[in-house]
Amino acid sequence: MATSNRVFSISFPISAPSSHAPLRPAAAARMVGMKTPFYLTPVEIEHDRRLVRRYWRQSLLRMWGALAVGVLILFSVAIGLLSSIAPATGPNTGWRWSVPLSMIWPVLIPFVGVGSMVRHRLKELTEAGTPLTAEMFSARPSRMVLSPLDPLTTYNVCTETLSGLAMGMALGYGGPAVFSYFPFHGRILIGPRRPVWLTQCTEVVVGGEPGQPVEVRIRRRFGLDFFTVQRGGALHAVESVAAHLRTQFEQRERALRAIRREQELERAALNAKLSALQAQVEPHFLFNTLANLKYLIRTDANTAQQMLDHLVGYLQNALPDMRSVSSTLERELALARSYLSIMQIRMGQRLQFRIEADDALLARPFPPAMLISLVENAVKHGLERASRPGAITITAKQLGDALCVQVIDDGVGLTEQMGQGFGLANIHERLQLLYGDKAALSVTAAEHGGVVATLAINKE
Numbered sequence: 363m364a365t366s367n368r369v370f371s372i373s374f375p376i377s378a379p380s381s382h383a384p385l386r387p388a389a390a391a392r393m394v395g396m397k398t399p400f401y402l403t404p405v406e407i408e409h410d411r412r413l414v415r416r417y418w419r420q421s422l423l424r425m426w427g428a429l430a431v432g433v434l435i436l437f438s439v440a441i442g443l444l445s446s447i448a449p450a451t452g453p454n455t456g457w458r459w460s461v462p463l464s465m466i467w468p469v470l471i472p473f474v475g476v477g478s479m480v481r482h483r484l485k486e487l488t489e490a491g492t493p494l495t496a497e498m499f500s501a502r503p504s505r506m507v508l509s510p511l512d513p514l515t516t517y518n519v520c521t522e523t524l525s526g527l528a529m530g531m532a533l534g535y536g537g538p539a540v541f542s543y544f545p546f547h548g549r550i551l552i553g554p555r556r557p558v559w560l561t562q563c564t565e566v567v568v569g570g571e572p573g574q575p576v577e578v579r580i581r582r583r584f585g586l587d588f589f590t591v592q593r594g595g596a597l598h599a600v601e602s603v604a605a606h607l608r609t610q611f612e613q614r615e616r617a618l619r620a621i622r623r624e625q626e627l628e629r630a631a632l633n634a635k636l637s638a639l640q641a642q643v644e645p646h647f648l649f650n651t652l653a654n655l656k657y658l659i660r661t662d663a664n665t666a667q668q669m670l671d672h673l674v675g676y677l678q679n680a681l682p683d684m685r686s687v688s689s690t691l692e693r694e695l696a697l698a699r700s701y702l703s704i705m706q707i708r709m710g711q712r713l714q715f716r717i718e719a720d721d722a723l724l725a726r727p728f729p730p731a732m733l734i735s736l737v738e739n740a741v742k743h744g745l746e747r748a749s750r751p752g753a754i755t756i757t758a759k760q761l762g763d764a765l766c767v768q769v770i771d772d773g774v775g776l777t778e779q780m781g782q783g784f785g786l787a788n789i790h791e792r793l794q795l796l797y798g799d800k801a802a803l804s805v806t807a808a809e810h811g812g813v814v815a816t817l818a819i820n821k822e
Contacts, residue, residue, distance in 0.1 A: 743813075
């Protein structure tokens, strides 16, 4: 026998109870009179009886307090009015008892009102499957959020977040919260209307001990809503503010981590590029020296032995920091001296050199392999092309805040071939990577012929 399955779609307007606890599907189904499906059957919630009694007792005391304040105000006004219209003479005292006796009956009203509101609130919590806690009926709950930022940035994030539309809508204000802040105290007050401190005011205080994470304390301030039956509004406001601030702090922390990670990647790329550039320099002069040594071994063994001694001295100074991005002026001058000694053996009387440097500057940091590149350029492009003897002078001086190292030769001077290799371009690029605008290389013509190469490095 064939059967047909029909699917009906019925929509019901469901009005959630005025509670800040979420309304579960089972509770919504019961509100519209539907039979609750088995998979939406709520978990049975049994509230703590001591908390229920405490909730009822506190609510009753709050209402009595509000009533007492109102009665005192009315009684004071009534006494003032009656005193102004009472006869000046005569023993007429009946009105004195009629006013206070007529105000005794309102004292019994909170018993009925508070009991109804408390039962309704407990029913809402039961339908939502949420057990009653002490914070739910507290008028001054509090929360604390730790910030990964510094105090000033934390305070700025709090002001931006609390004054936004999203925060006001989350608190049920229908728009941005009324905002009041005290930057010198690290305190912020928000509420639905002015004056902020009078009703439903939430306070945020930024503080903490030096060297410790910044603490953001959120609490509900005392206001007129203290004299009402607490239905979780204060706790909802405090938790909403804490949740929004926690989200903003996490977003800022992720952004800072991304920036730090990007900086680390840039630093790693910089070190890799410097190593690659320096690796280009090292074989450049090393292979030339080995080629010269190979030639001398075949032609002059004694001179080859001297060159080998200078090469060993050079390698002893060069190998320890061959992959370092920093050296010292003393080590770089020693490298240059060994190299020029080798080239002097090769060129004979055609090459003379002199090194002048203040002893106080020898320990100054200096980028490796740059000075030797300038010396090699002076030999290759200046003196080797000249048909006469020449000299190279290396000087190191302190000029203001800058360490100035000069390589001066009296060779053929600036030519078109000078700088066609990677030597000078390599130095320019490495200086830019290491020092930015705090270092510079200049190559100019000497006054009496030749070239002056000046490397200036400012202090950090």
